[in-house]
Amino acid sequence: MARITASVYTSHVPAIGAAVDLGKTEEPYWKPLFEGYEYAKQWIKDNPPDVVFLVYNDHASAFSLDLIPTFAIGTAAEFEIADEGWGPRPVPKVYGYPELASHIAQSVIQDDFDLTIANKLPVDHGLTVPLTLMYGQPEEWPCKVIPFAVNVVQYPVPSGKRCFELGQAIRRAVESFDKDLNVQIWGTGGMSHQLQGARAGLINQEWDNQFLDRLIEDPAGLAEVPHIEYVREAGSEGIELVMWLIARGAMADVVGGAKPTVKKRFYHVPASNTAVGHLILEDN
Ligand code: DHB
Numbered sequence: 001m002a003r004i005t006a007s008v009y010t011s012h013v014p015a016i017g018a019a020v021d022l023g024k025t026e027e028p029y030w031k032p033l034f035e036g037y038e039y040a041k042q043w044i045k046d047n048p049p050d051v052v053f054l055v056y057n058d059h060a061s062a063f064s065l066d067l068i069p070t071f072a073i074g075t076a077a078e079f080e081i082a083d084e085g086w087g088p089r090p091v092p093k094v095y096g097y098p099e100l101a102s103h104i105a106q107s108v109i110q111d112d113f114d115l116t117i118a119n120k121l122p123v124d125h126g127l128t129v130p131l132t133l134m135y136g137q138p139e140e141w142p143c144k145v146i147p148f149a150v151n152v153v154q155y156p157v158p159s160g161k162r163c164f165e166l167g168q169a170i171r172r173a174v175e176s177f178d179k180d181l182n183v184q185i186w187g188t189g190g191m192s193h194q195l196q197g198a199r200a201g202l203i204n205q206e207w208d209n210q211f212l213d214r215l216i217e218d219p220a221g222l223a224e225v226p227h228i229e230y231v232r233e234a235g236s237e238g239i240e241l242v243m244w245l246i247a248r249g250a251m252a253d254v255v256g257g258a259k260p261t262v263k264k265r266f267y268h269v270p271a272s273n274t275a276v277g278h279l280i281l282e283d284n
Pocket residue numbers: 012013014015059189190193195237271272273274
């Protein structure tokens with residue numbers, strides 16, 4: 001059977017991707033940030049997933065105000081790198097896993113979560129920056145990736161509770177796939193940031209760190225936090241953090257299993273306009 005073995009959480013700031021692509025990782029501004037991901041790069045070499053179920057948000061690259069799916073699962077065999085205005089990032093194409101993605105869609109939709117099926121889904125920095133942070137600059141990404149896009153851009157956005165429950169449904173779906181696969185689930189975006197308006201530049205380190213504490217220790221309680229608190233405390237784009245609850249909901253302890261082990265916790269301010277958070281939780 002397929003198994004979810006770990007969850008990974010990370011911010012996806014586009015300037016991080018540009019820093020790697022332009023060879024700036026050793027510059028004083030960036031060095032401390034990339035040092036925080038050294039552990040992750042070794043860890044993923046030691047614990048290579050067959051598939052990453054990558055929860056992220058599209059930033060008006062694949063979708064626009066014309067069409068706004070709340071949850072979209074990428075079922076294609078390949079995903080192009082989106083052109084976000086400066087040409088596509090120079091990173092390898094993303095290869096999907098149509099058989100598993102379709103199985104998850106079948107299972108999760110029959111479990112009452114209405115997913116949109118995306119057979120064509122150019123992927124933007126929301127997906128490629130986490131891959132870069134974990135894998136660096138390989139010729140090919142060493143695993144299959146199932147992109148799972150969540151609308152956190154245009155209101156109304158899904159609640160933390162809905163995301164947490166969806167994570168549980170994704171775990172059930174993966175565990176009912178009849179093939180031996182090591183699957184990781186990644187929750188991306190955040191942490192506190194606001195890119196526009198009077199509060200542009202907002203960062204709330206205290207709230208972010210409480211979020212990390214609660215994500216580890218009390219995810220069910222954290223899932224009750226209403227979206228308005230994310231916006232008030234973590235800025236208008238801080239709402240991206242609800243996506244972390246999808247990944248956390250897929251861990252074993254949520255359904256009575258053992259607590260996950262915290263393999264890495266990292267927090268860094270700032271990267272561009274954003275507080276960067278990163279966690280690795282391994283299931284036991
Ligand atoms: C920034 C952060 C984001 O999450 C994003 O999608 C775009 C920009 C930033 O901090 O610059």
